[in-house]
Amino acid sequence: MKRPLLYLLISAITLAAIYPILVVIGISLRPAGSLYSTSLALIPAGASLEAYRVVLFEKPFGRWLANSAAVSLLVTIVGVALASTAGYAFSRFRFRGRTVGMAMFLVTQMFPATMLLLPLYVLMRNLGLTDSLPGLAVAYSATALPFCVWTMKGYFDSIPAALEEAALVDGAGRFGTFVRIILPLSAPALAITALFSFMAGWSEFIVARVVLSSQELYTLPLGLESLSNSFQTEWANYSAGAILVSIPVVVVFLMMNRFLVSGLTVGGIKD
Amino acid sequence: MQNRYFRGFLSGLIVVVGCMGAVLQAGCAGEKAADAGPIEIVLWEMMDPQERELLLQNITAFEAEHPDVKITAAHFGVEDVRNQFLTAALGGGGPDIIYGPSDQVGPLSAAGTLRPVEELFGAAFFERFHELTRIELNGHLWSVPEQFGNHLVLVYNRALINTPPADTDEMIRMAKASMVDADGDGKIDRYGLVFESKEPFWLAPWIGAFGGWVMNDENEPTLDTPAMASALEFCRELKATHGVIPQDCDYELADTLFREGRAAMIVNGPWSWKGYRDAGIEIGISSIPRMTSTNAWPTPMVSYRGYSISASCDDDKLEVVRAVVEFLTGADVQRQYAEKIGALPSLLELQGSDLIARDPVLAGSMEQVLRGQRMPIVPEMRAVWDAMRPALQNVMNGESAPAAAAKEMQKMATKKIAEMRS
Amino acid sequence: MNGSSERSLPYLFLGPALLVMLLVVVYPFGYNIWISLTNMNLYHLRDPTFLGFEHYRNILGEPELVAVFIKTVLWTVVNIFFHVTIGTALALLLNQEIRGRSVFRALLILPWAMPQYITALTWRGMFNFEYGQVNLILTEWFGFEAIPWFGSETWAFTAAILTNIWLGFPFMMIVALGGLQSIPEEMYEAARIDGAGRWQRMREITLPLLRPVMVPAILLGTIWTFNNLNVIWLVTNGGEPADKSHILVSQVYKAAFTYYRYGYAAAFSMVIFLILLVLVIVYMRQTRATERVY
Numbered sequence: 001m002k003r004p005l006l007y008l009l010i011s012a013i014t015l016a017a018i019y020p021i022l023v024v025i026g027i028s029l030r031p032a033g034s035l036y037s038t039s040l041a042l043i044p045a046g047a048s049l050e051a052y053r054v055v056l057f058e059k060p061f062g063r064w065l066a067n068s069a070a071v072s073l074l075v076t077i078v079g080v081a082l083a084s085t086a087g088y089a090f091s092r093f094r095f096r097g098r099t100v101g102m103a104m105f106l107v108t109q110m111f112p113a114t115m116l117l118l119p120l121y122v123l124m125r126n127l128g129l130t131d132s133l134p135g136l137a138v139a140y141s142a143t144a145l146p147f148c149v150w151t152m153k154g155y156f157d158s159i160p161a162a163l164e165e166a167a168l169v170d171g172a173g174r175f176g177t178f179v180r181i182i183l184p185l186s187a188p189a190l191a192i193t194a195l196f197s198f199m200a201g202w203s204e205f206i207v208a209r210v211v212l213s214s215q216e217l218y219t220l221p222l223g224l225e226s227l228s229n230s231f232q233t234e235w236a237n238y239s240a241g242a243i244l245v246s247i248p249v250v251v252v253f254l255m256m257n258r259f260l261v262s263g264l265t266v267g268g269i270k271d
Numbered sequence: 272m273q274n275r276y277f278r279g280f281l282s283g284l285i286v287v288v289g290c291m292g293a294v295l296q297a298g299c300a301g302e303k304a305a306d307a308g309p310i311e312i313v314l315w316e317m318m319d320p321q322e323r324e325l326l327l328q329n330i331t332a333f334e335a336e337h338p339d340v341k342i343t344a345a346h347f348g349v350e351d352v353r354n355q356f357l358t359a360a361l362g363g364g365g366p367d368i369i370y371g372p373s374d375q376v377g378p379l380s381a382a383g384t385l386r387p388v389e390e391l392f393g394a395a396f397f398e399r400f401h402e403l404t405r406i407e408l409n410g411h412l413w414s415v416p417e418q419f420g421n422h423l424v425l426v427y428n429r430a431l432i433n434t435p436p437a438d439t440d441e442m443i444r445m446a447k448a449s450m451v452d453a454d455g456d457g458k459i460d461r462y463g464l465v466f467e468s469k470e471p472f473w474l475a476p477w478i479g480a481f482g483g484w485v486m487n488d489e490n491e492p493t494l495d496t497p498a499m500a501s502a503l504e505f506c507r508e509l510k511a512t513h514g515v516i517p518q519d520c521d522y523e524l525a526d527t528l529f530r531e532g533r534a535a536m537i538v539n540g541p542w543s544w545k546g547y548r549d550a551g552i553e554i555g556i557s558s559i560p561r562m563t564s565t566n567a568w569p570t571p572m573v574s575y576r577g578y579s580i581s582a583s584c585d586d587d588k589l590e591v592v593r594a595v596v597e598f599l600t601g602a603d604v605q606r607q608y609a610e611k612i613g614a615l616p617s618l619l620e621l622q623g624s625d626l627i628a629r630d631p632v633l634a635g636s637m638e639q640v641l642r643g644q645r646m647p648i649v650p651e652m653r654a655v656w657d658a659m660r661p662a663l664q665n666v667m668n669g670e671s672a673p674a675a676a677a678k679e680m681q682k683m684a685t686k687k688i689a690e691m692r693s
Numbered sequence: 694m695n696g697s698s699e700r701s702l703p704y705l706f707l708g709p710a711l712l713v714m715l716l717v718v719v720y721p722f723g724y725n726i727w728i729s730l731t732n733m734n735l736y737h738l739r740d741p742t743f744l745g746f747e748h749y750r751n752i753l754g755e756p757e758l759v760a761v762f763i764k765t766v767l768w769t770v771v772n773i774f775f776h777v778t779i780g781t782a783l784a785l786l787l788n789q790e791i792r793g794r795s796v797f798r799a800l801l802i803l804p805w806a807m808p809q810y811i812t813a814l815t816w817r818g819m820f821n822f823e824y825g826q827v828n829l830i831l832t833e834w835f836g837f838e839a840i841p842w843f844g845s846e847t848w849a850f851t852a853a854i855l856t857n858i859w860l861g862f863p864f865m866m867i868v869a870l871g872g873l874q875s876i877p878e879e880m881y882e883a884a885r886i887d888g889a890g891r892w893q894r895m896r897e898i899t900l901p902l903l904r905p906v907m908v909p910a911i912l913l914g915t916i917w918t919f920n921n922l923n924v925i926w927l928v929t930n931g932g933e934p935a936d937k938s939h940i941l942v943s944q945v946y947k948a949a950f951t952y953y954r955y956g957y958a959a960a961f962s963m964v965i966f967l968i969l970l971v972l973v974i975v976y977m978r979q980t981r982a983t984e985r986v987y
Contacts, residue, residue: 003791006786006789006791007791009786010786010787010791010797013783013786013801014797014800014801017800017801017803017804017859017862018800018801018803018804019826020804020812020815020816020819020859021803021804021807021812023815023818023819023826024807024811024812024815027815031550032527032530032531032546032549032550032551034523034526034527034530034531034550035523035526035527035814035815035818036523036524036527036818036821036824036825037527037818037824037826039824039829040826040829040830040833078713081709082709082710082713083710085706085707085709085710086706086707086709086710086711088706089702089703089704089706089707090707092703093702093703093706095700095703095704098703101707101711103974103977104711104714105710105714106912106913106916106973107970108714108718108722109913109916109917110916110920110965110966110969110970110973111722111725111962111963111965111966112920112922112942112945112946112962112965112966113920114922114942114945114946114949114950114958115721115725115945115949115958115959115962116718116721116722116725117358118358118361118362118724118955119720119721119724119725120717120721121358121359121362122361122362122363122720122724123717123720123721125362125363125364130364138713138716138717139717141713141717142713142714142716142717142718145710145713145714146714146913147909147910147913149710150909150912150913151868151871151906151909151910153909154872154905154906154908154909155871155872155875155905155906157905158875158876158902158905158906159875174702187874188870188871188872188874188875189871189875189906191871192867192868192871195867199805199806203807203808203809205808205810209347209351209355210355210358213315213345214345215345215346221808224808225348226320226346227320228348232319232526232542232543232546234546238811239811239815242807242808242810242811242812243807245807245808246803246806246807246808249802249805249806250799250802250803250806253798253799253802253806253867254795254799257795257798257799259874260798260867260870260871260874261874350950354950357738357953360738361738361739378735378953381735381736382735382736382738382739382953383738383739384738458823459823469930469933517822517823517824518822518823518841519821519822519823519841519842519843519844521821521930523814523817523818524818524821524823524824527824650735650953653951653952654952657947657951660931660932660935660936661932661934661935661936661937662935664933664934664935665934665935668844668845668934668935670934670935687952690952690954690957691734691735691952691953691954692734692736693732693734693954693957
């Protein structure tokens with residue numbers, strides 16, 4: 001495809017895809033704070049940044065951000081460490097219970113999550129994990145792991161076994177091959193796993209609502225929800241909050257994005 | 272060699288994960304060990320931000336007078352506070368006091384998670400409150416009312432409407448007269464009347480205007496009535512015959528149009544008024560006008576909010592809990608809520624005072640409350656709402672006739688109530 | 694290396710992840726199986742009695758079950774199909790070396806990055822009959838008739854699907870981008886030398902080699918979408934028009950949170966669980982998802 005045409009295509013798709021985001025931005029600028037718009041104009045009459053000021057400076061936004069970041073980082077670390085090791089086991093070993101084990105991770109996702117909330121609360125309470133950020137992180141890790149384990153396994157599968165066999169013959173040992181050969185080759189999958197683990201809890205509301213009750217521990221979604229009235233939501237504040245919440249996700253994505261470009265992968269290293 | 276390290280690393284991971292719970296448990300236990308301190312009371316609420324601010328001030332005031340008491344308030348959404356309370360009660364946790372709308376005591380008391388309040392306060396205590404705010408369920412009272420109302424009224428834009436309509440015919444005439452198609456493109460740029468037309472809560476006033484209601488005194492659904500059919504027909508005509516309300520009018524659209532000055536009148540509750548003033552609309556409050564054909568007042572649902580006491584609240588805390596609730600529902604606090612937020616007091620002594628008379632909004636709101644009917648607080652009401660909603664939407668979409676819809680409502684409500692009990 | 698340690702090695706690798714899953718999932722799952730066999734509801738919240746399979750019999754006897762099941766399958770298949778095709782196509786476009794591609798990528802993940810609650814409700818507003826942007830664009834720019842999105846079952850379902858496709862494509866795009874990095878450049882070079890055209894290289898190298906990474910995403914995407922209540926609930930405001938916009942899991946939600954019929958809701962969840970289990974086992978047999986490609 002010709003370059004200009006390609007650009008035109010990508011730009012058109014991107015514009016269409018982010019149109020609803022622009023609408024959300026429009027809502028966040030509305031002085032009257034209503035949800036619906038009655039025209040196609042994206043920037044409302046009398047647009048103001050008031051909602052951003054309210055959310056950022058009148059509310060403990062920094063604390064919510066810090067709590068969310070702590071939980072999501074913990075989930076990311078747990079997700080990457082545990083998914084890469086488990087994925088490696090599934091990809092490289094043939095052992096009793098392997099297929100069952102892989103299926104198990106999937107099976108845990110099949111039960112409607114709403115029904116797991118009550119027993120999850122009972123369990124967390126018995127473990128003393130209610131109203132604690134690490135407790136929340138454990139719950140989120142369980143949502144992130146199945147996808148991450150399967151993704152890592154799928155990616156490890158695409159790395160030729162010959163590569164590590166050579167290393168094993170050289171006496172590097174399993175640990176050495178895993179850390180020095182396999183992990184660097186898997187940067188793209190690790191990036192996806194990290195991003196997904198990060199997102200597993202970042203804007204999650206329902207589980208956080210069940211686990212946390214102290215206001216000091218509120219994560220971003222809980223904090224934003226507390227801005228709204230019982231029957232009336234301040235949509236401008238809410239949208240401004242939603243936009244602020246998505247900025248860190250984009251930052252994390254951009255950090256991971258450098259692993260999602262070709263050149264540092266299997267082919268590159270094989271030479 | 273490296274294998275051994277790696278094994279160590281993996282075993283380490285297992286141990287770390289396994290210990291996480293144990294460590295945290297120990298941490299929490301450590302905090303609880305200091306039991307020589309003040310009596311701790313936990314309160315859960317679903318208040319709006321402004322109300323919460325006042326609550327926190329009042330809690331501080333109470334604690335200043337009672338240094339041996341420490342009150343922690345945690346905030347939840349309306350639905351969350353009820354569901355979380357049930358979840359917590361099953362798990363053996365939860366607060367001592369829960370604040371919420373009157374209908375939440377239905378499910379909570381049926382589930383055995385509340386203490387009857389008259390046992391703690393004595394029956395005489397409740398005589399000071401308006402009768403619509405002390406509704407018994409299974410022979411007991413389950414909450415101490417703190418405010419009153421939460422009812423729909425007619426809100427009008429003073430820039431467009433001088434005097435509120437006297438009856439529904441006039442309301443329709445005024446609505447038509449306020450409709451504007453400025454650019455003549457066939458699209459209405461300003462509507463006369465807007466309200467959430469898909470939710471049965473907004474249907475309730477009209478049912479009463481035709482002499483019907485959603486439940487009888489035995490708390491059985493009474494939906495298949497001529498009054499219901501007339502109310503449905505009235506709403507359908509507003510849209511289909513008179514064209515005064517928009518096609519696809521849900522809560523957010525009605526709210527948006529009124530805020531933007533693109534609707535002359537809206538039927539909405541006290542929670543919305545501040546937002547309209549903030550948007551620069553000068554609002555007037557009046558009762559929903561008399562139904563012309565029956566000459567009767569529409570009867571919005573009237574409920575109240577108050578404090579309930581958890582069944583799991585320790586006996587030795589009860590005396591303190593009683594003091595806290597009595598303070599938070601006392602005359603001083605209620606006066607504050609009326610003056611600063613516009614909440615109607617539940618105490619009779621305040622209702623007759625000039626506190627109401629001198630404020631036109633409170634007065635208008637009070638007038639409407641006294642014309643309303645009480646919202647049933649039994650848990651079965653949930654099934655009634657759920658049965659009314661689809662039938663109402665079918666009528667508004669022209670999919671079914673009002674009489675058939677009323678019949679369908681009754682059938683569904685009966686079925687769902689039976690299922691709730693199975 | 695001795696034999697026994699080599700045999701225990703995979704379990705050590707697997708142990709930590711498995712432990713977390715068991716910790717968080719096993720108890721809630723067992724708890725649900727138990728209450729699904731009891732009469733636990735609002736009136737028997739603390740003193741449920743054993744009921745046996747009565748809830749299951751009632752659920753399987755519901756006349757609407759099959760229709761809602763078919764709708765749920767349709768909901769899942771349509772969503773996943775568009776998630777994967779749009780996601781993969783965008784990943785292929787944005788895997789080329791073009792200036793500013795990080796910017797495009799970052800913009801395109803926004804539908805995934807923003808909290809669903811607000812975007813789903815914004816979409817609901819966009820589908821309003823008279824004022825929604827969708828109808829305004831259809832009528833003013835293209836001269837179509839305005840569509841009554843929430844006035845008919847089919848349109849309401851379409852609106853929910855459009856919203857969910859928009860919410861879900863970035864995820865598949867990211868996964869596909871990762872998968873594309875696993876394809877060695879040499880394979881393309883070799884194919885080029887053999888005279889394979891662009892389309893042929895795509896069909897014979899790119900798509901098959903994307904498989905190991907896409908299969909798990911599709912598998913899990915299917916499971917998540919099958920049980921994704923949020924989007925359809927928010928867009929149709931809990932089932933507009935007239936409770937016709939529901940998928941299987943809506944019944945669970947209503948039973949549990951509107952009626953507090955915990956026993957029934959747990960039994961319904963078990964039914965959904967078993968349906969998904971069968972579907973996924975069939976799918977895994979077909980794709981041999983647990984096996985390696987090489």
